[in-house]
Amino acid sequence: MRHEKAAAALAAILLAVAAPAAAADYTLNVNTALSVNDPLFRGLESFRDGVAEATGGRLEVRLFPNSQLGPDEDVLEQARAGAPVAVVVDGGRLAVFQNEFGVLGAPYLASGYDGMRRVVTSDLFEEWVEALRAASGHQVLSFNWWQGERHLLTKHPVDGPADLSGVRLRTPGAPVWVETISAMGATPTPMPWGEVYSALQQNVIDAAEAQLPAVVGARLDEVVTHITKTGHINLITGLVTSAAWFDGLPEDVQQALREQALAAGDVASYGTRDALAQIEADLTARGVTxxxxxxxxxxxATAGVYDKLGYGELRDTLQAIAEAE
Structure with missing residues (x-):
């Protein structure tokens, strides 16, 4: 009898191990233009794992680096249609739906992560989140995904705006980016991030601008020779999904998504901050000046961008929030 019970117990254990894991009740596919080597991707992995734990496995997060689900704009449209997708996206791309988001990508708004974090966790920002839901059907999970300050990536030295005259410089197509790059003296040339390497290699464009982790992830050190640390845009991004899909989740799952997104955004952002010095050293070792x-x-040169886009008063308000202790 004892042997029979032991055999039965062993059979039950083997059956449990062999059986496939229970399928999650909900699935969220997260798209990012960045590579798995980017510090921000560590934050996405933290988000995936945190959501699984917080929801008891009811919601599965799947990660798609290198824009596997398509350009950011396409994924935003999928989200508007109610698809279970999310994308790491900058405010400029959301400004076409809710204008205030564009100011987050305006030049020299704040320096470093902590000030920007205060802005995107403020009561004022939460008002924008609600307005975006009503305007476009997008739900912000959190917007504290800091990717670093963006610098100029060129094939020649740059000392000032005059050195960018006639330079075709890649930028995202949102108005705040285009106006900023134009004000800096270059000719803004919008194109998807995934095309930048080949465009530089084939001289379709002359230069680009990006944060240091993205330079490494896209191997742009192979096609540019100079990085000029202008820090012209302090790149804060958000994890944005479908409001319709989000509203169909149980309330506790909704709460877990937003809480885990905020926590993971800090993982990503502080990880990025801590990695910058080594990334710069590695790029220098590879021959980049x-x-x-x-x-x-x-x-x-870029100060007028705020007034041109109607952000003059908002700039003062946000800078006060960013500088508050």
């Missing part, structure tokens, strides 16, 4: 310059001429 990285230079600090006086950015005052660029600050002065």
């Amino acid at each position: 990285i230079r600090e310059i006086d950015v005052t001429p660029f600050r002065e």
